[in-house]
Amino acid sequence: MQGKFITFEGIDGAGKSTHIGFVTDYLTSRGKQIVSSREPGGTPLGEKLRDLLLHEKMHLETEALLMFASRREHIAQVIAPNLAAGKWVLSDRFTDASFAYQSGGRGLPRAKMEALEAWVHPELQPDLTLLFDVPLEVARQRLDATRTLDKFEREQADFFAKCRAEYLRRAEQFPERFVVVDSTRSIADIQASLAQVLEKLL
Ligand SMILES: Nc1ncnc2c1ncn2[C@@H]1O[C@H](COP(=O)(O)OP(=O)(O)OP(=O)(O)O)[C@@H](O)[C@H]1O
Numbered sequence: 001m002q003g004k005f006i007t008f009e010g011i012d013g014a015g016k017s018t019h020i021g022f023v024t025d026y027l028t029s030r031g032k033q034i035v036s037s038r039e040p041g042g043t044p045l046g047e048k049l050r051d052l053l054l055h056e057k058m059h060l061e062t063e064a065l066l067m068f069a070s071r072r073e074h075i076a077q078v079i080a081p082n083l084a085a086g087k088w089v090l091s092d093r094f095t096d097a098s099f100a101y102q103s104g105g106r107g108l109p110r111a112k113m114e115a116l117e118a119w120v121h122p123e124l125q126p127d128l129t130l131l132f133d134v135p136l137e138v139a140r141q142r143l144d145a146t147r148t149l150d151k152f153e154r155e156q157a158d159f160f161a162k163c164r165a166e167y168l169r170r171a172e173q174f175p176e177r178f179v180v181v182d183s184t185r186s187i188a189d190i191q192a193s194l195a196q197v198l199e200k201l202l
Pocket residue numbers: 010011012013014015016017018019142143146183184185186187190
């Protein structure tokens with residue numbers, strides 16, 4: 001039987017990476033085999049592209065194309081074969097991030113993103129997308145507290161406002177797969193909600 005595909009989304013600092021370990025443990029305890037991965041990245045070539053994408057300046061369309069190049073490799077090497085083998089694949093970001101960042105944040109016309117999506121994965125969509133949603137100021141405080149910022153994380157508030165708005169628009173467009181998680185709550189509260197969401201998928 002085909003496994004399920006779960007994606008984790010949100011603006012930088014929203015808290016999505018924090019919960020991937022919890023979801024992995026929860027599903028493992030329910031007998032699922034889990035493969036956890038990320039975008040950009042997830043394969044040796046994808047990780048090289050990630051390094052470029054997070055640290056080099058480039059044309060907006062180059063950025064969008066490299067995101068999808070990394071994704072194509074990720075689907076071919078990790079996502080598709082593992083789903084076919086019955087494993088559950090968790091990905092820290094997928095195509096909704098391209099809509100949020102390259103279209104919403106940077107302004108690439110949505111039609112171009114839709115064309116790339118239709119080319120690279122015409123059949124594949126996540127079974128569940130967890131969108132961790134927080135006001136920009138909360139995300140910014142969490143980031144500042146923890147790390148050296150990359151190219152995206154150094155963007156201004158206006159950029160993240162547009163990314164967040166595009167994420168929320170996607171959630172409205174695809175209510176059958178999106179769950180918007182209020183990520184201002186405590187980690188324990190969020191994980192209690194996640195358990196309820198996951199139960200419905202099992
Ligand atoms: N609900 C929460 N309450 C308080 N702190 C949180 C919460 N969720 C995450 N954090 C903290 O915020 C910081 C950022 O979290 P995390 O790395 O999960 O964010 P992220 O959305 O994955 O960011 P990025 O996309 O940049 O990797 C971490 O220090 C984490 O411990």
